[in-house]
Amino acid sequence: MENKPRLWTGSFLNVCASNFFVFLVFYLLFVTMPIYTMESIGVAEGEAGLVITVFLLAAIFIRPLSGQWTESFGRKPVVITALSIFLGSTFLYLWFESFSALLVIRFIQGIGFGMGTTALGAIAADIIPEQRKGEGLGYFAMSMNFAMVIGPFLGLTLVQKASFTVMFIVCIGLAAIAFLSGLVTRVVEQKVPAQRSLVPSMQTLLEKPVIPIALTGAVMALAYAGVLSFVSVYANQLGLAEAATYFFVVYALVLLVSRPFTGKWFDQYGENVIVIPSIIVFGVGLLTLSFSNTAFILLVSGGLIGLGWGTLVPSMQTIALKKVPEKAGAATATFFTIFDIGMGVGSYVVGAIATGIGFSSLYFNSSFIVFGAVGLYFLLHGRKVRTNKGQQVEYSR
Structure with missing residues (x-):
């Protein structure tokens, strides 16, 4: 072994x-x-x-x-x-x-x-x-x-x-x-440069190789912001306020059960095998949430979203770190800067949209944005990856 x-x-x-x-x-x-x-x-x-x-x-x-x-x-x-x-x-x-x-x-x-x-x-x-x-x-x-x-x-x-x-x-x-x-x-500690500055140049603020996967994450964060910010409000409108208190509990339990497998599979089989199914599961979770009319369906959507979204974020962060392994701090900062912008914009935009079309329609339409993100991921990153079972992922240059 x-x-x-x-x-x-x-x-x-x-x-x-x-x-x-x-x-x-x-x-x-x-x-x-x-x-x-x-x-x-x-x-x-x-x-x-x-x-x-x-x-x-x-x-x-x-x-x-x-x-x-x-x-x-x-x-x-x-x-x-x-x-x-x-x-x-x-x-x-x-x-x-x-x-x-x-x-x-x-x-x-x-x-x-x-x-x-x-x-x-x-x-x-x-x-x-x-x-x-x-x-x-x-x-x-x-x-x-x-x-x-x-x-x-x-x-x-x-x-x-x-x-x-x-x-x-x-x-x-x-x-x-x-x-x-x-x-x-x-x-x-990593070896630090001899010349250091509190105000880095604009060229070094963002790591360019990380930007494609960060943009993919930001697009999906637009959809997830609606879950984080408004799922309790949506549940109240459905008369499922009590079930809503357990939504993120189910989310966390699914993560706890799945994490030992998904992380290992990422290392063993490569990112595409994990990321693409996770995007689809996240989209199915949003679609299920849009049709929720009972506590059971609401909690099932929480589990699906937990499995999909909860697997996506660390997977995309790992991809970002693989892009520039010698600059883990800058890679992490670049990824979450762009990712947080998507989350922040999403929190404002989805609230405005939900006022006009309602939360059920919001989550329904958001699911198709997420399904579309499969193509975005493949275009910006996935097509450049070659995976070999049991071996390290190799990037085409």
């Missing part, structure tokens, strides 16, 4: 833990901050969304820079700086006095989030053995997936059962754990 290099090292567990707690704070506040601004500050519903928009804009802005900083100054200095900013800004939630001050805090925290998740992704890519890259990044991505399930549930529970002050204190504790996990992670 072939001996595989070890994956579950202390460093890998620490970087996964740090990533989990950063995203846990992100998703906890994602669902509760608009409520907080309306109930505690008296901000109008239309302006409440700014607390999310400002955060995401800061993260999108900082990602390309942080990707270059990880290459120029090293992974560990960037991740410690980022997690310090993230933790420090979380403390500030206890002492601000106006909505404008809150937006400033959200922007600062978004910078820490964008820098931190980029650097943590680069560290994970360095730690994972090359022969288990797809499998390892799949498990790393699960730390974000589980945070997406636990964060909203924890946040809404704290708001309902305790208070916003208690919620902020809990966030401080979670951010502190993220900082400590990042601090104790052992990093094998």
